Amino acid sequence: MDGFEIRTSNSKKGKGLFATKKYDVGDVILEEDPLVSCQFAWNAAYRYLACDYCMRPLETPEQNVRRLSCKPDIVLPHASCFDINLENVTTCDQCGILYCSEDCKQRAYEAFHRTLCYDTSDAQHPVMVLLETWKQMHYPPETTSVMLLVRILAFIEQSSNPSAAAATVKQFCHRTVNEDAELVHKLLGEQFTEQLNTLRELTANVINGDHVEQFLTPEGFCSLMALVGTNGQGIGTSPLALWVNSVLEITMSDDERQQLDLFIDKLYQYVEEESGTFLNTEGSGLFCLQSACNHSCDPNAESSFPYGNHRIQLKAIKQIMPGDEICISYLDECSLQRSRHSRQKELAQNYLFVCWCERCLSQASQPDCTSEEDMSDEEIDADD
Incomplete structure (x- = not known):
């Protein structure tokens, strides 16, 4: 691995991603496709509409x-500056599921679809x-999917070496049974056990066999559910966002820029009024390298999906020196600005650790004390 390595961080964190060279702000640290990804149900x-393999939007x-x-x-305006090529969209011959290309169709078949075609x-x-x-x-908003x-x-x-594939998956399963139970309780509500x-x-009705039997026991399934909850990386792709990013790169007069900015603001207003903040193609994926990144409330790197599919890119947002741990935030920007108590509460509920x-x-x-935003949420919950 060029520029970074995975090694033990400390007794509290376990493994982490560490720089082996200097990264300046904006430098790309890594790019990676997931082991598997899946759109939320x-x-x-x-x-x-999205490609069933890479989650590229199909509009x-x-x-x-x-x-x-x-x-x-x-x-x-400027529609030609970014347009999604839909000429190569294809379907599975058996089930009709959509793919953005023959390449994705073949990759899906080789990875999981041969077993899951229905x-x-x-x-x-x-x-x-x-x-x-x-x-x-x-119910939405979802944070993971059982289909992942x-x-x-x-x-x-489907792996040519199922034992090795199972070992790869098990390297993510590092929580204790009690911690797993807490996590799944958070995911599924108070009737967790049933x-x-x-x-x-x-799930066993969908897929079973000698190689996955260990994951279909009560304990194994709990561990696997915890895996997708703690290690599943949220993926969001949006044709609108990609178009906005493209038009912002166009050279134009100040007056044209101002008019365009007003038009974009109006677009998002229209979308919010009709669809709320539910405007992206969303899902989650399991990334081998990305999942090694630990959390920090003052991160030095951030993830994005610049290609409009499930390929992730990790960039430095601060200068990173050799030997520094590369950390991202598991919290969104809004949560990151809240009090220490509020941040710790969210991390404990969703990721089972104290930061x-x-x-x-x-x-x-x-x-x-809880941030005002959290207090408002709790008061609403109490009223319900």
Whole structure:
């Protein structure tokens, strides 16, 4: 690995990603495709068309904004500066699932689809039953998908070396049973035990075999669910966002720029009024290198998806010197600005650890009070 290595961080964190060379702000540290990725179940249900392998959206920016805003007459200026090529879109001959290209179709078949090809119009098919059960347990906004777990199992079953594939997956399973139970409880709600058992049985109806049997025991399934919860990296792709990024690079007069900025603001206003903040094609993936990045509330790197698919890019947002640990934030920008107590609470609930980053240590004397935003959320929950 050029420029970084994975090694033990400390007794609290376990392994981490460390720089072996200097990175300046904006430098690309790594790019990586996931082991597997998957669109969220509700995201697909709301007609966010995407390649079933790489999650590339299968609509143009103009089609995207028209659908999200419910305004079929919107015309995007400078549409030619970014356009998604839909000429190579293809389908599985058996089930009709969409792919952005023959290459993705073949990759999916080799990775998991040979095992998971099914008739999407058959509501009683085990995959459809599992998906519908999951959706009724876990309403949007989703943070993971049970189908990511199923694809992991299919990846193992279809591998030319299933034992090695299982070992690769198991390297992510590092939580204790009690911690796993806390995590799955957070994912699925208070009826955790019954729900987990139901999902395990329905998953076994979809895929089973000697190589995945260890993951379909109660303990193994709990561990696998914890894996997708703690190590699953959120993926978001948006034709509209890619178009916006492209037009911002165009050279134009100050007046033209001002008019364009106003137009873009109006677009997002239309979309928010109709679709809320639910405007991206969203899913999650399991990344071998990316998952080695530990969290910091004062990160020196951040992840993005610049290619409009599931390929992740990790960039330096601060200068990183050889020997420094490369850390990202597991929290979104809004949560990152909240109090130490609020950040710790969210990390404990979602990722099962107490943060000991330099920022948290420097704020250790702060009172354990909840941010105003959290208090508002809790008051709403109490009212419900």
